[in-house]
Amino acid sequence: MQSNPTVFVIDDDCAIRDFLSWLISQENLDVKTFSSAHDFIEANHLSDPGCLLLDIRMPKMNGSELQKWLKANDSILPVIMITGHGDVPLAVESMKTGAFDFFEKPFDTRRLLDCIKAAISLNAEQRNVRKNNVEVTKRLELMTPRERQVYDMLVLGKTNKTIAARLNISDRTVEIHRSRVLRKMSARSIADLIQYDRTL
Known part of the structure; x- marks a missing residue:
């Protein structure tokens, strides 16, 4: 049985994590929070449906580095970047390398929630395409x-x-x-x- 889509929030700021978790849960969406990119990687959610809400500035492995790691590991989880004012150029660069969208703090919560839902819909479409590809490949064999x-x-x-x-x-x-x-x-x-x- 396929699990419900989950919004994975990755931010080293506890207050931001708690706020985003509360905000997203108000939309009846499942949410899981992580304090670092490494914690998310260790939890092994790459094949789960949903999307990532990712702080671009984190110690050890930042948001851009995690995005590159996800791409290298064939993840199709859409990435939404959260950025401070000084990090906008970095966020724009992340968009060029495949991020779904980015939001500068302080962000419009309604627009963020709409973006999360759009990212989840995209992920569902991509998962369906990937599933069909696997089935077609098996038939070809x-x-x-x-x-x-x-x-x-x-x-x-x-x-x-x-x-x-x-x-x-x-x-x-x-x-x-x-x-x-x-x-x-x-x-x-x-x-x-x-x-x-x-x-x-």
Whole structure:
């Protein structure tokens, strides 16, 4: 059973953590707080649904460094940066490297909450895409080498006659492979195959 989305708040300031935890919980969202980037990493929440609310200035590992670590570890958790006035250039740089958004203190709480919800929605979409990619990859692995050759040409829009000529097989053999490809991919048509291929 999939867990509910969680807002992971990472800030070394206890007062900020407590305030954000209270604010987010008022929206009936699950929230977990951490006093450092290392504490979050140790808790192993990379595969959980939700988003990160991250202070850009923290000791040992700052927000930008954690964001880079998340990216290097294939995390799709959206990152929202919280920054002080003097750190705006650093936050802008984080946006360029993939942060979802950033907020300068003091921030508009309503806008922050709306941003958190948008980040959670994005994460849900990305998780669904990743899940579909895994399923499509597993189906592709069920194919024989010849079926994979036929699949690769089908998704490029090649006709049975062209595939037969390229692979030096009969039209009837192409039809047989095509039928098996559709069945193994749980596809109703070539259009479905093309759509699956685009998700990879």
